[in-house]
Amino acid sequence: MSADEEAIEPATAFAALGDPIRVAVLETLADDRRSDPDEPGLAFSELRKRVGVRDSGRFRYHLEKLRGPFVEQTDDGSYRLTYAGSEVATAIVAGTYTERATLGPTDLDSDCELCGAGAVGRYDDGVLSVRCANDHRLFVWSLPPNAASGATLRELVRTATLDLYQTVETIRAGTCPDCYASVETRLEPTDGAGQPYRFRARCEACGSTLDVPAGCCLVGHPEVEALYRRHGRSIRDGYWWELEFARADAPVERVDGDETLRMSVGVGDETLRATLDDRGRVTATDVESVERE
Ligand SMILES: [Zn+2]
Ligand SMILES: [Zn+2]
Numbered sequence: 001m002s003a004d005e006e007a008i009e010p011a012t013a014f015a016a017l018g019d020p021i022r023v024a025v026l027e028t029l030a031d032d033r034r035s036d037p038d039e040p041g042l043a044f045s046e047l048r049k050r051v052g053v054r055d056s057g058r059f060r061y062h063l064e065k066l067r068g069p070f071v072e073q074t075d076d077g078s079y080r081l082t083y084a085g086s087e088v089a090t091a092i093v094a095g096t097y098t099e100r101a102t103l104g105p106t107d108l109d110s111d112c113e114l115c116g117a118g119a120v121g122r123y124d125d126g127v128l129s130v131r132c133a134n135d136h137r138l139f140v141w142s143l144p145p146n147a148a149s150g151a152t153l154r155e156l157v158r159t160a161t162l163d164l165y166q167t168v169e170t171i172r173a174g175t176c177p178d179c180y181a182s183v184e185t186r187l188e189p190t191d192g193a194g195q196p197y198r199f200r201a202r203c204e205a206c207g208s209t210l211d212v213p214a215g216c217c218l219v220g221h222p223e224v225e226a227l228y229r230r231h232g233r234s235i236r237d238g239y240w241w242e243l244e245f246a247r248a249d250a251p252v253e254r255v256d257g258d259e260t261l262r263m264s265v266g267v268g269d270e271t272l273r274a275t276l277d278d279r280g281r282v283t284a285t286d287v288e289s290v291e292r293e
Helices: 010-015 020-035 044-051 056-066 083-093 153-172 214-218 222-230
Strands: 071-073 079-081 102-111 118-124 127-132 137-142 185-189 197-202 209-213 253-255 260-267 270-276 282-289
Touching (some): 044 056, 153 209, 153 214, 222 282
Antiparallel strands (some): 185 197, 197 209
């Protein structure tokens, strides 16, 4: 939308979706975009035919309700999705608005970092959660129902883990992954037992929050990834809560009169020490090798 166009109220925009024909238009245009991503667009008559409405006047009425927020016309007069239209069409495909999926409970063959009891995962109502028998929370993440369709719980955990890593990396770069506003991060202590430091962010624009163990600051850092690779391991394989440095109780040291924080990552005979500022940004790293007998 150009600056001189009138802004549309969200309630008005969403009211425009209140008819099955309009939803079918979005789905049809999304199909068209998938089959011709470089030059998406359907002429009025073709779009009407594919949606399956015979009355041209009635179809035009509904199409006009979408034009602006969700659908736009190209120079040659054909219709295609706007950015918002694509987002809504994608959410429809992902089942965000309509589907309900349940998976688990499934024993994940992994132990709780705090008490050693077995980790059990379940997915219900859009939320994946991994807890132990003593109800310690190991991992909680939101995913749309489509992520769960045809997947096992273990596969869903893997999808959620990749999503978590991407989210952390985007937030650490200062951007909210949900609405793309700037976001400030904090590395701060908590009073909760066994949770000395958390990496946190809250987007003032959309209210989205992130609250994960301090070690998440280190995910995606090239030196940390390289350390794992040198020892034939990958941070991205295996369960997220089993990474020692990402455990909720992984120690964070205050150094230099509280200005600086330090975390250690040990793999094999090497220990990487990362220096962090209070926003969770890595400012320096050094690696120490220990001779073991
Ligand atoms: Zn536990
Ligand atoms: Zn946001």
